Every structure is written in structure tokens, then in C-alpha cells.
Amino acid sequence: MSQEKVDRYKEQKKNRKAILAKKKRNVFLTKCGCGLVVVLLAAWLGYSAVDSYYAKANSETVYADVTALDEYTSALASE
Numbered sequence: 001m002s003q004e005k006v007d008r009y010k011e012q013k014k015n016r017k018a019i020l021a022k023k024k025r026n027v028f029l030t031k032c033g034c035g036l037v038v039v040l041l042a043a044w045l046g047y048s049a050v051d052s053y054y055a056k057a058n059s060e061t062v063y064a065d066v067t068a069l070d071e072y073t074s075a076l077a078s079e
Contacts (some may be wrong), residue, residue: 012019
């Protein structure tokens with residue numbers, strides 16, 4: 001090997017721990033960032049689904065005809 005390659009190898013060997021620590025830190029931060037993005041997307045999707053469900057569920061006013069029930073209770077009370 002040429003002297004340049006030998007010097008480069010010695011430099012890499014000398015800094016190997018620092019280089020590996022930096023790689024591990026970068027991988028960890030990348031995984032944490034991706035995990036955070038996935039959690040935020042899941043939370044947003046869940047919130048949107050629940051919000052749209054409640055918006056549709058509470059959108060109409062329901063009217064009920066209770067005259068038959070009133071007549072029945074008045075008939076019972078008169079007896």
C-alpha cells in the first residue's frame with residue numbers, strides 16, 4: 001500500500017470509536033424522527049376520523065311524534 005493509504009488507515013483506526021459513535025447517534029436520531037412522524041400521522045388520522053364521525057352524527061335534528069304516547073298515558077291516567 002502507498003504511504004497515503006497507510007496514513008489514512010491509521011487516522012481512521014485512531015478515530016474509529018468516534019466515527020462509530022457518530023454513526024450510531026445519527027441512526028438513533030433518524031429512527032426517533034421517523035417514529036415521531038409515524039406517531040403524529042396516526043394521531044392526526046385518528047383525530048380526523050373521530051371528528052368527522054361526530055360531525056356527521058350531530059348534524060341532523062331528529063323530530064319524533066309522541067302523540068300516541070301522550071294518548072296512551074292519558075288513557076292510563078283516566079282509568
